[in-house]
Amino acid sequence: MKSISSRKAFLCRRFTSAVEEELGKRFALQTNRDDSILSASEIAEKAKGSEVLFVTATEVINADVLRSLQPALTTIATLSVGYDHIDMAAARSCGIKVLHTPDVLSDACAEIAMLLVLNACRRGYEADRMVRSGAWQGWAPTQLLGRGLVGRRLCIFGMGRIGRAIATRARGFGLEIHYHNRTRLSPDLEQGAIYHESLDDLLAASDIFLIAAPGRPELKGMLDGERIARMPAGGVVVNISRGDLIDDNALIEALQSGQLFAAGLDVFASEPNIDPRYRTLDNVFLTPHIGSATDDTRDAMGWLLIRGIEAIDDGRVPTNLLS
Numbered sequence: 001m002k003s004i005s006s007r008k009a010f011l012c013r014r015f016t017s018a019v020e021e022e023l024g025k026r027f028a029l030q031t032n033r034d035d036s037i038l039s040a041s042e043i044a045e046k047a048k049g050s051e052v053l054f055v056t057a058t059e060v061i062n063a064d065v066l067r068s069l070q071p072a073l074t075t076i077a078t079l080s081v082g083y084d085h086i087d088m089a090a091a092r093s094c095g096i097k098v099l100h101t102p103d104v105l106s107d108a109c110a111e112i113a114m115l116l117v118l119n120a121c122r123r124g125y126e127a128d129r130m131v132r133s134g135a136w137q138g139w140a141p142t143q144l145l146g147r148g149l150v151g152r153r154l155c156i157f158g159m160g161r162i163g164r165a166i167a168t169r170a171r172g173f174g175l176e177i178h179y180h181n182r183t184r185l186s187p188d189l190e191q192g193a194i195y196h197e198s199l200d201d202l203l204a205a206s207d208i209f210l211i212a213a214p215g216r217p218e219l220k221g222m223l224d225g226e227r228i229a230r231m232p233a234g235g236v237v238v239n240i241s242r243g244d245l246i247d248d249n250a251l252i253e254a255l256q257s258g259q260l261f262a263a264g265l266d267v268f269a270s271e272p273n274i275d276p277r278y279r280t281l282d283n284v285f286l287t288p289h290i291g292s293a294t295d296d297t298r299d300a301m302g303w304l305l306i307r308g309i310e311a312i313d314d315g316r317v318p319t320n321l322l323s
């Protein structure tokens with residue numbers, strides 16, 4: 001039997017030091033030291049002969065990469081809950097197992113969702129800029145008037161683990177929770193949230209429309225001009241899922257015209273090359289895809305992958321196995 005440390009693994013991005021240290025003990029680990037985002041063909045070349053490939057949402061793992069890493073590659077471990085960057089059908093057909101990191105990041109992502117809701121509704125970007133720039137002339141009765149949260153409807157598209165963690169926090173702010181999912185939740189998970197059978201119904205109730213559904217090809221461009229028009233005038237859009245769920249042209253137009261009050265965005269199409277018009281809008285609060293970015297969470301995500309590989313080695317089925 002192969003000794004554990006002779007198993008080759010390739011780490012596409014830098015993980016936390018505790019996780020990297022552990023991986024170094026368990027594998028003959030090669031690391032993309034400069035933490036650059038590798039293209040599919042670079043991964044195919046650099047990870048040749050690896051049994052395990054550690055990736056994140058920045059790496060595109062398509063059928064060509066998977067085929068080129070055959071027959072050595074048995075497992076892909078992605079430091080993300082989302083797996084839209086991996087061709088799952090190709091992984092299945094190559095017999096490659098895919099592990100991801102659900103649950104451990106739900107609280108951190110819910111915190112960022114609330115940060116976006118608060119900053120979009122209460123004009124966080126403009127407020128910060130006013131103070132930093134020296135433009136602030138002192139308190140004024142009509143200065144930076146925003147939207148209070150109490151009694152408003154927070155409409156969550158995608159009431160999975162992250163959506164429910166957001167709802168828990170949002171209730172504390174006095175928001176009324178509405179949601180749409182492919183299937184309705186049981187009452188104990190709903191916790192009084194109001195279910196809408198269709199996305200269009202949910203949009204019509206959306207004082208704040210918050211996207212927490214996992215990225216999937218069929219959802220691409222889901223929030224387009226027609227759907228934005230279904231929202232009440234002066235609504236707010238928040239996205240912590242994947243940027244390509246939003247039609248940027250439609251959102252930017254609605255923000256420019258005042259049809260929407262504001263948006264809070266943590267994710268963007270074609271990251272990090274976001275639509276430059278977002279940078280010019282005062283009524284958008286922007287964060288650079290930091291939903292799960294806390295040290296504890298990133299450690300926990302790494303450990304979940306390590307435990308998943310351990311389970312596979314022991315012949316058990318890991319809870320975080322996708323295929």
Ligand code: DGY
Nearest residue numbers: 057079080081082292
């Ligand atoms: C996730 O876990 O999917 C986050 O978006 C980071 O990639």
